[in-house]
Amino acid sequence: MNNEILIVEDDKSINDILFHTLKSEGYAPYSAFSLKDARNYININLPDLILLDLNLPDGDGFQLCKEINLNNSIPIIILTAKSDIVDKVLGLELGADDYITKPFHIKEVISRIRAIFRRIEKTTNGSNSNFTNINDSIKINFKNRTVLKNNDLIQLKPKEYELLEFFVQNRNKVFSREQLIDNVWEFSYDGDLRTVDIHIRRLRSKLDTKGTPSIIETVFSVGYIMR
Numbered sequence: 001m002n003n004e005i006l007i008v009e010d011d012k013s014i015n016d017i018l019f020h021t022l023k024s025e026g027y028a029p030y031s032a033f034s035l036k037d038a039r040n041y042i043n044i045n046l047p048d049l050i051l052l053d054l055n056l057p058d059g060d061g062f063q064l065c066k067e068i069n070l071n072n073s074i075p076i077i078i079l080t081a082k083s084d085i086v087d088k089v090l091g092l093e094l095g096a097d098d099y100i101t102k103p104f105h106i107k108e109v110i111s112r113i114r115a116i117f118r119r120i121e122k123t124t125n126g127s128n129s130n131f132t133n134i135n136d137s138i139k140i141n142f143k144n145r146t147v148l149k150n151n152d153l154i155q156l157k158p159k160e161y162e163l164l165e166f167f168v169q170n171r172n173k174v175f176s177r178e179q180l181i182d183n184v185w186e187f188s189y190d191g192d193l194r195t196v197d198i199h200i201r202r203l204r205s206k207l208d209t210k211g212t213p214s215i216i217e218t219v220f221s222v223g224y225i226m227r
Contacts, residue, residue: 002028003117006047008038008064009079010056014102018051021106027113034058039067046074049116051109052096053079054087062094069095073155075116079104092198097159119158132168134215134226138207140168147207154206159184163199164207167216167226176223200224 005022009015010033022029030047032038035058041047050068054061061078068074078091078099088099098112131139131148138149145161147154156164163184175183177193200216207215217225 002026003048004028004030004045005113006030006032006038006041006050008032008035008050008056008061009053010034011053014053014079017106018109021110022113025110035061035064038064042068046072048120049075049077049113051077051079054091062090065091065094065096073157075120075158077109077112077116089194089198092195093201095157095202097157116158119162134168137209138215140164149207156206157202160199160203160206164203167224171226174219174222174225179223196224 005027007015007018007022007029009018009031012033015031015033019029019031030041032041033056035056038050038052052061052065065076065078068076075098076091076096078088078096079102080087080091080099081102091099097116100109100112130143131141131146133139138147140147142165145165147156147161147164163180166180166184177196180196181193203216204214215226217227219225
């Protein structure tokens with residue numbers, strides 16, 4: 001089955017370009033021009049990925065991003081104006097995986113989408129008992145990209161998982177934000193380095209246990225480390 005992609009963009013010309021390009025690339029796109037359209041679609045059928053404009057006629061995309069991440073881990077790529085650094089950071093805080101600045105080249109959009117689906121496709125069907133312990137309560141399965149905390153499944157966004165996997169495979173090494181961008185983000189990243197801080201905060205909120213050291217430690221003025 002082709003991956004279904006929901007395009008939430010009120011500019012008809014941009015929406016049309018995205019729709020026809022995604023269709024020609026073998027995806028199954030669906031166009032929504034408002035928050036209402038998007039919610040109606042999501043209530044019937046969950047897409048595999050969402051392209052989300054922030055400025056919509058009946059509200060902003062932040063609310064939809066927040067709603068989606070309360071109940072599932074659908075990858076979200078935000079479409080936003082180049083100067084809106086605050087919007088980018090807030091979108092990532094609310095659970096978006098990535099953002100693309102306007103005006104954008106359609107090839108960049110396709111490459112970002114492919115990168116997300118490549119990571120998701122690494123997940124294998126079926127169970128696998130090959131878990132690696134991260135600490136006393138958390139373990140990770142590299143084969144099917146599963147993370148358990150006290151034997152409960154933890155839902156991680158694709159980029160959150162990839163960042164965690166990188167730390168697990170490189171324990172006791174300190175990495176700067178720039179090094180993490182180079183090693184974890186697959187494309188030439190020109191965004192704010194706070195993206196790294198946001199993803200690490202999201203990991204900590206899902207995996208840390210109150211009263212115990214954080215799974216990923218901050219090294220002041222340098223970066224981050226997993227011991």
